[in-house]
Amino acid sequence: MARRINTYVPAGSPPGWSAVAEQVRAIVATAEPLTCYSAAELMGVLTKLALFAHAEGLPATAQVWLSREVIERFVLGCTHLTNGTKGTYRSKLLRLREAILGGDCATGKPVKLTASDAARPYTPAQMAALWSWACGQPTKQLRDGCQTLLALGRGCGLDSPEIIPLRAHDVRRIEGGPVVVAVRGNRQRLVLCRRAWERVLAEAAAALDGQAAYLFRPGRQGSSSLSRSSCLALFHTKRTHTSVSHRSLTERGYLAGDLAYNNSDPDTFQLPARALGYRLVFDYRDDQLGIQAGAHGALQIEGRWYCPSIPQPLIGATQTFRAAAPDDAAQAATAADLYRRQITARTAYELTPKGKPDAEGHQRLSCPATAGKVQCPIKPASMGTDPRLPPVRPTPSPAGPPTICRQHSITIAPEHGAKHAQALPYSTADQQRVYHRLRSSTEGFNGYAKDDAHEAIQRSQGRRIRGIAAQSLLLAFQLAHANFRKIFRWLDSLPRIDGRPRRRIRRRTTKPLND
Template sequence: MRAERRYIDDADVEAAIEEVDDSELVPLLEEFVHLPRGRRRTLHLRSLLIGLYLCTQDTGGKIVLERVTDILYFRISPRLREVLDITEYADSDQGFEAAYAVVRRLFHAMKDAMNPSPLPPNGHLSRSEAHALTAAADIDDLAERERRLALFTEFVLDASVRPLHSLLTELAEVSLGVDATPVRTFSRGRRTSGPELATDPDAGWYVREGDHRDPDTVSDSMRPPSPPTKKGKPKASQDKKKTSLKKKYLFGYDAHLIVTRDAEHDAVLLDDGTPNPEVLPALVLGVALDKPGHRPAYNGLKVLNRLRERGYKPGYLAGDRAYNNSEPDEWQLPVRAMGFKPVYDYRADQLGKQAGTHGAILVEGRWYCPSMPEPLINATIDLHAERIDRETWVRLIAARRGYRIMPKENADTDGYQRMMCPAEAGKAQCPNKPRTLGSGIHLPLIDPEPSPAGPLKVCRQRTITVSPEAGAKQWQALDYGGPEWQRVYFRLRNSVEGYNGYAKNPLAEGIESAGSRRIRGIAAQTILLAFPLAHANRRKIKKWLDTLSLGGERPRRRTHHRRPKKEPRSWTPTGHLAPAA
C-alpha cells in the first residue's frame, strides 16, 4: 500500500521561514531576478529559498530539486502552504511534474541572473564556438553577474554563522585559512586539447600534483621545478618507463574556501573534558569556484574583500603555496593592504636568501642583518640536502632571532615601515655601531665583512625605510619555522584541511561528489555548493554547543576523541624530532 504523506513539522518550517527572512536574501534576489510577466506566479523566490533550506535539513546538506518540489508542494501543511502562497497541485504523477516544472523554472531564472559565464552548459561546444561566445560577451554584464553570485553565497553563509556572528565580529582579529579543494561536477571531462568542450564548459581537470592545473594547459616554463634529488641517490633513467599514478584526478572545480579559526588558542579540553566555550569552532565564511589551478589569488581576494566589508577584523592569513606563488600585485600586496598578516610555507627552490633592500636580506620571509652567518641563512636548504640534522636546524632557526631587522614603528597607510638593524635595536653588538659594543656577552657579536665601498646603508644609518614592494612575494609576518609560526600556520592550515574533510563526509554534505549537484555551469554549482556548506556550518555549531558544559550541567554529547598534540618545537620541514628518551 502507498505510504501516507508525512508532513514536515510546522515548527521546522517556521524556523526555516525565519531563517530565510533574517538572511535578507529575498530582497537581494528581487533586485536582479526579473521574472517574465504573465499569469500569476504559483511560487515565489522566498518560498523557493525556504524549500532549498528545508531540503538541506531533510537530506543532510544536499540539494535535489525533486526533493525541494516534494517538500514545498506535498510535505508542508496546508496551513503553511497558504501562508507561503504556494498553489496546490494534485498528489499524482501529473501534479508532481507540473509542480517540479515550476520549481525548476524559478531555480534556473535565479541561477541565470547570477551566471558569470558566457558559455551555455549541457552541450558539447566546439572550441571555435566557445571562443566566439567569449569574445562577444559583455564584460561588464558578466562582472555584475559575478558580483551577484558572490553576494548570494555571502548571504547564505552569513545566515549559517548568525548564532556566532556577534562573537566573531567582537574578536580583535579574525584569522583565516584559505585553501582550494576539488569538487566534482556532473559532467564527463573532455581532452583538454580536443575539439570540443565538456557539457560543463566552466569546469576543468584537477591535477594531483603541482599547482593542480591540467598539464596539457601549462607550458614548461610555468611548471614548478622538480625537487632536487637527495645526495647519494642517482636519478632514475630517462629511458625507463614511469609507472606512477595518473595525474588527472577529477573533472570539476576548485572550491576556494575561507575558514576562520582562533589562531591564538588550541582547542584544548577543559579539566572536565569539555571544549573551551571561548574557542569557537572552525567555520567557512566564504567560497568561490573556478577551474582547478586558475586564478587562486583572484578568487581568494574576491572573498577576502567581502569579508572585510562585512566587518571582520583582519588577523593572520595562511594559505597553501598556490596563493603565495602568485604575483605580488595579485595577492601578497593586496592582502597586506587589507591588514592581514600572511603566514607562508615555501617550495624547496624558494628557501634561503630571497631578496634584499638597503643592504638588509630577506631570508625565508623575514628581514635580517646582511652579516648573518651563512649556516643560519642556508639552514633549511642544508636540512633538505641532509647536510645537517633536525636538531641542528631547530637551533639554527632559533639563532636567527639575534640578527633580525627590527621595526622602529608600525607601517604607515601605504605599507612603508621604518626599521633598524639588530644592533641599533639592542639585540646584538656590531663594530659598525661602536656604541653597541660591550653590551653583554648574552648578545651576539656581528662580524661584518669589510668592503671597499664602506658599510651598507642598513649598517650606516640608524634606520631604513622598507617599502611594501621589497621582498613582497615571500615576506611574511612570523619567523619561518619558529614556535609561533608553527602554532599559527598549522592551526590555520589544519583547520581548513579539516573542514574540507568534514564537509566532504559522504554520510553528510559530501561536497566532493557531484551526485547531488546535477545542474551544470559555474553558477548552478556555486549555488548548490553554498547551501551544503551552510549546512555544514550549522552542523558544526550545533555539535559544538552540544559538547559544552553550560550552567554546571553535563554536555549533551561528548567531544570527539583528540589525539595528543606534538609540541610546536618538534616540527621540522623534513619531519618531527624524535621524542626524548
C-alpha cells in the first residue's frame, strides 16, 4: 500500500503537482488505515483538492486543505460534475478531515441524527414466529436455507454481506467445544455461534461436508448473483388481504379440480371459491406433498393443519408410499396397509376446529394436546390423562416453543396456506370418495360437451375468432348450451301432470327400421 501511495502520479501530470505531492502522500498514508476508503480513492480526490488550493495560493498544509470552508469551495466549484459525484467527493474529504484533524466536536464525533427509528432487536416471541415460519416452508431446500439464515443472523450476529460469501468449510466445530464461523470480507474475524443455534449451523455445514459450496443457498453459482435484497427477501412472504365474504356461512358443497387448479394463485381461484361457500378438495403432485406451509408454529401437511411435533414418518407418508415400487402384489398390499395406518395416525396430531369460521373466514384451531388427542410435556395438563393417547416429543427449538405450543389455540387467516388448503384430510376414505366422485362427474361432462354432433368444444373450428377473451366468451355459451341440453333431457324423463309418462328417451344408438 505504501508503494502505491509513493508512486502515485495523477493523469496528465498537471502543473503544481510537484508542489503538493509530498503533503498529499503524507496525509493519505496517515488517514488510509482510519477510513473505509482505499488509498487510490483518497489519493484521487485529495489530489484534486490540493491542486485547487495551490491554484488559489493557499498554504500546503492539512489544516488549510481540510478546513470545511476550502472543502465547500472546492466541491461547489466543480460545476462540471453531477450532484451525486460532488456528494461523494465531499464525503471522502470529510472522512479525511476526521482522520487527520479530528471531529468538529471537542468531545468527539458528532452524533448522527436520522428521522428513522433505530431497529429494535427481535423479541423471543418474534424469533419463535420466524423459526416456525422457516420450518413451515414447502420444500426442504427452503426450510434449510431459512434455518441457516436465522442461525447466521441471530446466532452469529452476521449481516447479509457477511452471510452471502460464506462457504461450508468456514464453519468449524472445535472438538467438544463451540461452533466457530470464519467471516470473510473486509472484516475478517472468528465469531462464536450462540449455544442455542450451534446444532442448526453445524448440521447445515455437515450436510455440505467435503464440498466447496456456499453455506447459504449452496446451489447458486456465485456470490455476485445474490444481493442483500435477495437475501433478505426470504423474510418477505406474499401477504394477501382478501377476506372471505359473509356468504361463506352458507356452504354450497364440495368443489374439486385437477392438479393444475391447486397450483393457481389463491387470489384468483382458491380464496374466491371459498368466499362463495365452496369446500375445496384437491389432489397433489409429487413435489407438493408433505409440508406445504406454516402458521404460528402449526404445519400445513397436505392441506390440513397439524402439530409441529408430528413424527417425521407421518409427514412423509404419502411421499414414501408413492416412491415405493413393490415387486409383487403382497408387497404392494403391505405398503398400502402401512400407508392407510399412517394416514389414520395423523388424525391424533391434527388441530381441532373451535366452531365455524367467522364472517371474514378466520378459523380458530386448538392444539391437539389441549383438545385431549395427544400427551405433550409442554402442556402438563395433557400428561397421564389416557395411556392410549400417543405421546408427543417436541423437537428442541433455538427460538423457543412456537405460538401453538405456548397457547391453547391459534387463528388461521384465509391466506394462511390458501394455495393447498382443503376441507377433508388428504387420502382418507371420505376425501377419496368425494374427490373421485367429483372428478368423474367433471370428466363425464367434458365428454358430454365434446360430442361432435352438438357443442364439440374441443374443436377450435367452431370458434373462429382471435383472442382469449373472445374464445372464453364463446366457450361459455357452448357450455351453457350443454347445460340446457342436459337439463331438457332430464325434464323429458319426468311424468306429466296427469301422471302419464312423457316421451321415453331413446337409449339405442342404432337407426330404427321405420326411420
